[in-house]
Amino acid sequence: MRILFASSEVAPFAKTGGLADVAGALPKALKTLGHDIRVVLPKYRAVDAVKHGLRRILPRLSVPIAGTVETAAVWEGAIGSVPAYFIQQDDYYDREGLYQVEGRDHPDNAERFAFFSRALIELTRAVAFTPTVYHCNDWQTALVPTYLRNTYQGDPEFQGAGVLFTVHNLGYQGLFKPATLAVANLGPELFTPFGIEFYGKVNFLKAGLVWSDLINTVSRKYSQEIQTEEFGHGLEGVLRSRGRDVSGILNGIDYEEWHPSRDPIIASRFSRDDPAGKAVCKADLQRTFGLPERPETPVLAVISRLAAQKGIDLIAESLDAILAMDAQFVLLGTGEPGLEKIFETAKARHPSRVGLRLGFDVGLSHKIEAGADIFLMPSRYEPCGLNQMYSLAYGTIPLVRATGGLDDTIQPFDPARGTGNGFKFAEATGATLLATVRRALELYRSPDQWRRLIRNAMACDFSWDRSAKEYEALYQEIASRHTR
Numbered sequence: 001m002r003i004l005f006a007s008s009e010v011a012p013f014a015k016t017g018g019l020a021d022v023a024g025a026l027p028k029a030l031k032t033l034g035h036d037i038r039v040v041l042p043k044y045r046a047v048d049a050v051k052h053g054l055r056r057i058l059p060r061l062s063v064p065i066a067g068t069v070e071t072a073a074v075w076e077g078a079i080g081s082v083p084a085y086f087i088q089q090d091d092y093y094d095r096e097g098l099y100q101v102e103g104r105d106h107p108d109n110a111e112r113f114a115f116f117s118r119a120l121i122e123l124t125r126a127v128a129f130t131p132t133v134y135h136c137n138d139w140q141t142a143l144v145p146t147y148l149r150n151t152y153q154g155d156p157e158f159q160g161a162g163v164l165f166t167v168h169n170l171g172y173q174g175l176f177k178p179a180t181l182a183v184a185n186l187g188p189e190l191f192t193p194f195g196i197e198f199y200g201k202v203n204f205l206k207a208g209l210v211w212s213d214l215i216n217t218v219s220r221k222y223s224q225e226i227q228t229e230e231f232g233h234g235l236e237g238v239l240r241s242r243g244r245d246v247s248g249i250l251n252g253i254d255y256e257e258w259h260p261s262r263d264p265i266i267a268s269r270f271s272r273d274d275p276a277g278k279a280v281c282k283a284d285l286q287r288t289f290g291l292p293e294r295p296e297t298p299v300l301a302v303i304s305r306l307a308a309q310k311g312i313d314l315i316a317e318s319l320d321a322i323l324a325m326d327a328q329f330v331l332l333g334t335g336e337p338g339l340e341k342i343f344e345t346a347k348a349r350h351p352s353r354v355g356l357r358l359g360f361d362v363g364l365s366h367k368i369e370a371g372a373d374i375f376l377m378p379s380r381y382e383p384c385g386l387n388q389m390y391s392l393a394y395g396t397i398p399l400v401r402a403t404g405g406l407d408d409t410i411q412p413f414d415p416a417r418g419t420g421n422g423f424k425f426a427e428a429t430g431a432t433l434l435a436t437v438r439r440a441l442e443l444y445r446s447p448d449q450w451r452r453l454i455r456n457a458m459a460c461d462f463s464w465d466r467s468a469k470e471y472e473a474l475y476q477e478i479a480s481r482h483t484r
C-alpha cells in the first residue's frame, strides 16, 4: 500500500514530545512490512538541512490559503529507507519554536497548520504519489480529511483516498475562533455540530474525527477512556458516535535508539545478562547533576513536559517526604513556569538531594534512563507514554498511575510470585503517590527482589513490529472501503 504519514513533528528532525518518536519509528517498521510509506512535516528552523542531507526537489508548490494562493518549496530527506518530505514556507515555519515560544502559542497556528495540511495534499499531486491512506496525526493534520472529503470531493485525483486519524493526545484540539474557517479556505456550511463547530469555535481535531475513515489512539485503555466524560475533553460524544471505528494500538519504541547495550550516549553499556554497567551510569548521572555519588541511595527520576496532565504537582506535593526516605531525585523538564519554580525552590531546599535541569535535552534523557533506579509517571491521563517503556529497557523501574498506556504496559510487581515490571497506583493524590514510592523503596532495600524486578523489566518487548502489523490491518480495512 501507499501511505503518506503526516506529522507536525518527526524525530530526529524536529521534536517536542512522543509524537516525534512515533513518527520517526513507526514508518520504518511499516516499510519493513513492504509498504511504500513516506513521511511529511514542515521545514521548521530547527530542521538541520545540512546535517540530514536534505535537498530541494520542488521550488514552487501552489497552496490555496486564506482566500489567496501561497507558494511553498518542498525538500526531501530520509529516515533510513523511508523518504521524508519537508514543506518549506519560511513565513510560517522559519521561527523559534514548533508551536509556541516562551510558553505562548504562535498566534497564527491555525493558518500554519491549515497550510501544512493543504500543502501536503497538493504535494501528493505534484510528486504523483497517490496514497491509499493518508495517515494523519493530531490536530495539526486534522484538516487533511476535512479538505479531502469537502474541498477535493469532486476531484477525480483524490477519489478513493482513505484517511486514518491517530489521536496522540485529545487534550490538544486546535481550538480557534470562527473566522479561522475563512483562513483555512473552508466554507461556512461546515460550521455545524456535525462538522467542525465545537461550542461556537472551530475545532480542528473534531473535524479530523468526523471526516476520517478510521480513528485510533495509542493504547487500548486510552481508546476506551476517551469515550467517557472524564477523559473525553468534550469530544466523548463525537467519539462514541464513531465508536465502531475507534480502536487502540499501543505505541512501540525504537530499540535502535533506546537500548542500553548499544546506546552511544550513556557512560557504560549494559544488558539484562550483563547489568554491571548500570552502576557506572548511575554514578555518571549523580555526577552530572552534582549529587553525591552514593551507589546505595535510590535515584528517582522524571523526564517530562511540566504540565498538569503529567501529575507533576503530585510529585511536588510529596517531594519533601520522598527525599526524607534517603532518596535522590532528578528532573529534566520544561513547561509551566509555576511548576518550574516549585522545583527550583525544592532544589534550593535540598541541594544535595535534588538534581534539576529545566530545558529539553535528548542526550541527558538517555543518561537519566540509564542511571536512575525508579522512574516516576503519575500522569492524570496518558495516551500511551514512552518513557515508562524506555525505562523498562534500561532496567529503571516505572512507578506509574493506572491510566491509558501506563495501565496497559505496567503490571505491579508481586514479590511472592516474582511477577510484574513496576509499581502502579490508582488515586491521583500526592498521598497515594507517596505510599507507592514507600513500597518501592522498601523493595529496593531487598537486593534479590530488586534484581528480579529489573530482570522482569528488561525482558519486556515493546518493539514496533507487532503494532505496525495492527496499523497495517487498519490500512487494509480502510482500503477495502475505497477503490483506488
Ligand code: ADP
Pocket (backbone or CB within 6 Å): 016, 017, 018, 019, 021, 169, 303, 304, 305, 332, 333, 334, 359, 360, 361, 362, 365, 384, 385, 386, 387
Ligand atoms: P508526551 O508526548 O505527552 O510529552 P511521551 O511520554 O509520549 O509524552 O513522550 C515524551 C517524549 O519526549 C519522550 O521521548 C521523552 O523522553 C521526551 N522528553 C520530554 N521532555 C523532555 C526533555 N525536557 N528533554 C528531553 N526529552 C524530553
